[in-house]
Amino acid sequence: MIEAIFMITAIVCLISALLTVTAHNAVHALLYLVTMMIAIALIFFLFGSPFAAALQIIVYAGAVMVLFVFVTMMLHQGEKSNLDEKALFSLKNAKGPLLLATILIAELLMISVQPLEMNSSLVPLSAISNEAEQDSAQRDNTSQPNSVKSLAIQLYGPYRLLVIIAAMLLLSALIAAIHIARKTPKHVDVDLSPEETQLANKQQKANS
Amino acid sequence: MIETLWVIILSFSLFAIGIFGLISRRNLLFILLSLEIMLNGIILLFVAASNLHGNNDGQIMYLLVLTLAASEVAVGLALVIQIYRQQQNLDVDTLTKLRG
Amino acid sequence: MTILLGLIPLLPLFSACLLIFWQPKLLLTQIIAVGSISLSALLALILNVQLWDQAQFVLQVSLGQWLSIDNLSLGFTLYLDPLSLIMVTIITCVGALIHLYSASYMKDDPDVCRFFAYLNLFVSAMLFLVLADNLILLYLGWEGVGLCSYLLIGFWYREQKNSQAANKAFIITRIGDTAMLIGIILLFYQFDTLNIQQIQLQSQQLLQMDELPTTEIISLCCLLLFAGAAGKSAQVPLQSWLPDAMAGPTPVSALIHAATMVTAGIYLVARNMDLFQLAPDVLHFIAIIGVVTLILGATSALAQSDLKRILAYSTISQLGYMFLALGVGSASAAVFHLMTHAFFKALLFLSAGALIYCMHHEQNIFKMGGLRKSQPLLAFSFGIGCAALASLPMTSGFFSKELILEQTLLAHQPLLWWGGVIGAFFTALYSAKLFFIVFFGKLNQPSTHNTPTAMVIVLMILMLLSLVGGVQPQGLFTHFSAPADSASPGHTLSLFQHWLPILLPIFTVTLAWFMFIKGYFTPTTPSEGSSVSLKQKLHQFLLSGWDFDRLYRLIFIKPFKLVTEYNRRDIIDLAYRQLETFSSLLYRQLNRFQTGQLRHYSASLVIFCVLAIAWGLIQ
Numbered sequence: 001m002i003e004a005i006f007m008i009t010a011i012v013c014l015i016s017a018l019l020t021v022t023a024h025n026a027v028h029a030l031l032y033l034v035t036m037m038i039a040i041a042l043i044f045f046l047f048g049s050p051f052a053a054a055l056q057i058i059v060y061a062g063a064v065m066v067l068f069v070f071v072t073m074m075l076h077q078g079e080k081s082n083l084d085e086k087a088l089f090s091l092k093n094a095k096g097p098l099l100l101a102t103i104l105i106a107e108l109l110m111i112s113v114q115p116l117e118m119n120s121s122l123v124p125l126s127a128i129s130n131e132a133e134q135d136s137a138q139r140d141n142t143s144q145p146n147s148v149k150s151l152a153i154q155l156y157g158p159y160r161l162l163v164i165i166a167a168m169l170l171l172s173a174l175i176a177a178i179h180i181a182r183k184t185p186k187h188v189d190v191d192l193s194p195e196e197t198q199l200a201n202k203q204q205k206a207n208s
Numbered sequence: 209m210i211e212t213l214w215v216i217i218l219s220f221s222l223f224a225i226g227i228f229g230l231i232s233r234r235n236l237l238f239i240l241l242s243l244e245i246m247l248n249g250i251i252l253l254f255v256a257a258s259n260l261h262g263n264n265d266g267q268i269m270y271l272l273v274l275t276l277a278a279s280e281v282a283v284g285l286a287l288v289i290q291i292y293r294q295q296q297n298l299d300v301d302t303l304t305k306l307r308g
Numbered sequence: 309m310t311i312l313l314g315l316i317p318l319l320p321l322f323s324a325c326l327l328i329f330w331q332p333k334l335l336l337t338q339i340i341a342v343g344s345i346s347l348s349a350l351l352a353l354i355l356n357v358q359l360w361d362q363a364q365f366v367l368q369v370s371l372g373q374w375l376s377i378d379n380l381s382l383g384f385t386l387y388l389d390p391l392s393l394i395m396v397t398i399i400t401c402v403g404a405l406i407h408l409y410s411a412s413y414m415k416d417d418p419d420v421c422r423f424f425a426y427l428n429l430f431v432s433a434m435l436f437l438v439l440a441d442n443l444i445l446l447y448l449g450w451e452g453v454g455l456c457s458y459l460l461i462g463f464w465y466r467e468q469k470n471s472q473a474a475n476k477a478f479i480i481t482r483i484g485d486t487a488m489l490i491g492i493i494l495l496f497y498q499f500d501t502l503n504i505q506q507i508q509l510q511s512q513q514l515l516q517m518d519e520l521p522t523t524e525i526i527s528l529c530c531l532l533l534f535a536g537a538a539g540k541s542a543q544v545p546l547q548s549w550l551p552d553a554m555a556g557p558t559p560v561s562a563l564i565h566a567a568t569m570v571t572a573g574i575y576l577v578a579r580n581m582d583l584f585q586l587a588p589d590v591l592h593f594i595a596i597i598g599v600v601t602l603i604l605g606a607t608s609a610l611a612q613s614d615l616k617r618i619l620a621y622s623t624i625s626q627l628g629y630m631f632l633a634l635g636v637g638s639a640s641a642a643v644f645h646l647m648t649h650a651f652f653k654a655l656l657f658l659s660a661g662a663l664i665y666c667m668h669h670e671q672n673i674f675k676m677g678g679l680r681k682s683q684p685l686l687a688f689s690f691g692i693g694c695a696a697l698a699s700l701p702m703t704s705g706f707f708s709k710e711l712i713l714e715q716t717l718l719a720h721q722p723l724l725w726w727g728g729v730i731g732a733f734f735t736a737l738y739s740a741k742l743f744f745i746v747f748f749g750k751l752n753q754p755s756t757h758n759t760p761t762a763m764v765i766v767l768m769i770l771m772l773l774s775l776v777g778g779v780q781p782q783g784l785f786t787h788f789s790a791p792a793d794s795a796s797p798g799h800t801l802s803l804f805q806h807w808l809p810i811l812l813p814i815f816t817v818t819l820a821w822f823m824f825i826k827g828y829f830t831p832t833t834p835s836e837g838s839s840v841s842l843k844q845k846l847h848q849f850l851l852s853g854w855d856f857d858r859l860y861r862l863i864f865i866k867p868f869k870l871v872t873e874y875n876r877r878d879i880i881d882l883a884y885r886q887l888e889t890f891s892s893l894l895y896r897q898l899n900r901f902q903t904g905q906l907r908h909y910s911a912s913l914v915i916f917c918v919l920a921i922a923w924g925l926i927q
Contacts, residue, residue: 021241021245049258051267055270064278068240071288074292096231098232104918109217109220151268154268170279173283176283181290301905304903305904307903307904
């Protein structure tokens with residue numbers, strides 16, 4: 001049952017990813033991307049990582065995508081943009097990248113399949129929890145490895161530095177984005193200042 | 209039960225699709241979307257590995273990648289806006305001022 | 309007393325610095341420049357008086373430490389003994405007189421301050437040279453005088469000829485200086501010290517031991533030191549710069565290129581006489597060089613028509629005499645001749661300067677003539693100078709030159725003696741010719757200027773010195789007594805040998821009188837006559853100073869030019885140029901990848917990943 005659901009979700013994910021990449025309309029592409037994100041969130045659920053799935057939906061499908069949508073709203077000019085995009089990209093001209101991507105998949109699979117053990121299948125959390133408990137009884141005080149609580153304990157325990165780094169990364173990205181998107185006095189043709197502030201606010205919201 | 213092989217195939221396929229988009233698209237917005245796809249492929253692998261090994265490290269990396277993606281999108285979209293302001297389209301092939 | 313000694317070289321140095329940095333007005337410049345040197349001269353005279361009755365004395369004063377590395381310790385230590393006292397006296401006295409003379413000679417020149425700064429710096433460097441207690445300090449002074457000589461020859465640098473003459477002098481002396489530096493380093497390697505006195509002491513000890521363990525290397529050292537001396541003192545292979553150096557102002561020619569700087573070589577050899585005693589072959593070589601130089605100088609002087617060039621060649625010739633004396637081991641005779649020569653050559657040059665000044669910068673002697681009526685004082689001073697140069701009896705030059713010839717004979721060198729005698733003959737001939745042509749005969753061009761008073765005073769003093777300078781300083785002779793005594797065990801001169809040098813100048817001057825005044829000889833100038841007779845060829849040969857310039861052009865400049873011609877595109881650079889073409893090729897090829905397109909970069913990144921993974925899989 002789970003396997004079947006995974007297969008269907010994976011196929012949806014792949015197809016929507018392909019459509020994202022090949023779409024000519026930016027809004028369509030965004031919608032396909034959201035579909036893909038949600039499919040991946042579903043796969044996370046199937047793995048037994050509800051926290052990751054929730055974050056995937058909130059941050060990716062929610063905040064990041066909203067950013068994209070805003071920008072697309074600002075820049076999209078309807079049919080003209082679609083025609084322009086058709087001139088810029090067509091599958092006929094993209095044979096080289098296609099070949100390259102195919103070879104890359106083949107190679108990646110070859111190197112990663114070889115060392116894979118026979119009985120390595122991903123199981124839901126409940127199935128492995130017994131073994132994991134025995135494994136890490138003396139190692140850590142986290143009784144349930146994949147629970148949100150243990151994640152939080154680890155995040156604010158041994159991975160403190162990572163949190164700080166992430167915070168600094170976000171802060172610097174915030175500053176950089178505000179600085180770059182600021183309207184320079186030379187280009188006064190498009191007035192974007194309310195959008196800009198909105199953008200910055202959204203970023204902040206997304207990051208926090 | 210989900211075979212690890214399938215997860216890996218899915219993850220790499222997403223990554224390769226992202227690369228395909230990265231190389232073939234000329235619109236900067238689509239390039240950013242392709243990057244998101246690539247990141248999602250990697251995230252998938254991280255979370256799967258976290259599950260496979262039964263510890264939280266993969267998920268913590270997922271959090272880091274998430275923040276990274278958010279920052280990247282913020283900066284990238286700011287660049288998109290600025291480039292659009294300057295040349296009224298988003299064709300990256302025309303951005304060759306730094307040619308050596 | 310030691311303070312006085314320290315002040316002697318420091319006063320001119322201080323004055324030079326003052327003149328360079330302050331640039332005072334004309335009168336003040338003259339006072340500072342002349343005053344500092346006069347004070348030095350006064351101090352030197354005081355020292356002379358105080359040390360007059362002492363046969364052997366040594367004064368040492370340290371002005372500070374220069375450098376100290378391992379066992380090598382060099383200081384600005386001054387060392388005064390009879391030899392350096394004589395040199396100091398000559399330098400300061402002649403220097404002071406010439407400064408006084410220059411004050412009036414150069415007063416119309418706009419750059420008078422620069423001139424006196426150089427001149428003071430020169431005197432200071434020269435004093436450091438002769439007072440140096442170690443060879444490196446000596447070398448410092450040596451280079452200092454070389455630099456000042458260069459600056460002063462090219463003093464009127466706006467004329468290209470002068471700059472070229474300055475460059476020539478600098479480069480040629482530089483050849484000798486380099487050899488000398490190598491010699492000094494070798495000496496340090498050999499003796500483990502650079503202190504001159506210690507080297508002399510060790511040399512004496514080595515001399516007393518019968519076997520000489522390292523004769524070759526000491527000979528080499530001596531030869532290298534002599535090369536430096538020859539460069540500075542214009543001896544045969546390196547003499548050709550001195551006649552051209554007359555491009556400088558006449559007081560400079562008098563001070564640097566006649567009285568003091570060119571005698572630095574003599575001083576160097578005399579100072580290191582004990583060392584040179586270890587290498588008799590080198591001493592013999594020095595004597596031969598001296599004889600060749602003195603004949604060359606004397607014969608070349610005979611053919612010149614430029615007043616100052618005659619004196620320059622005469623200087624070369626007289627320096628040859630000094631080296632002859634050094635070569636036969638009689639340093640005292642050499643230094644004695646140095647002293648007398650300094651007086652009478654300074655007199656001659658200053659008289660010549662006054663003469664040129666009076667004749668509106670006319671230097672060709674054939675355009676002068678009959679000047680004894682209009683310039684009686686100059687005629688008198690010139691006459692005394694020429695007489696001393698020709699070593700007529702009872703002048704100072706007579707005593708010193710006789711002494712040299714006598715010492716040559718005592719050293720059993722009859723061939724060199726004959727060389728010296730022939731040189732004396734030519735010397736007397738050209739000095740008589742010079743005097744007769746300039747001051748007798750027809751009055752070609754009347755002189756208008758009168759000699760300034762300062763010049764007159766200086767000339768008077770120098771005349772006196774040239775006449776009575778033949779008093780032999782006792783300290784000097786006791787200082788060098790040992791080698792002179794050992795060289796002459798019971799050898800006496802024959803009547804002929806004794807009287808020939810005395811009578812020869814008189815005879816020659818009489819001959820010259822008949823030749824130049826009575827018209828038995830008409831001067832030929834190189835331009836007249838189209839047929840190249842042997843006589844004219846000889847004249848041309850002598851005029852150009854035995855064609856050394858042409859020789860050098862043939863054996864040094866032409867091959868060098870040839871090599872540079874071949875090497876126009878530097879051979880060594882070829883390898884680097886290959887490197888450059890290779891890298892630019894690489895640049896052009898790699899530049900193709902640098903399209904500036906983002907997609908190409910990411911594509912190449914991916915291609916690299918694909919290839920790298922493929923390579924990993926194949927392995």
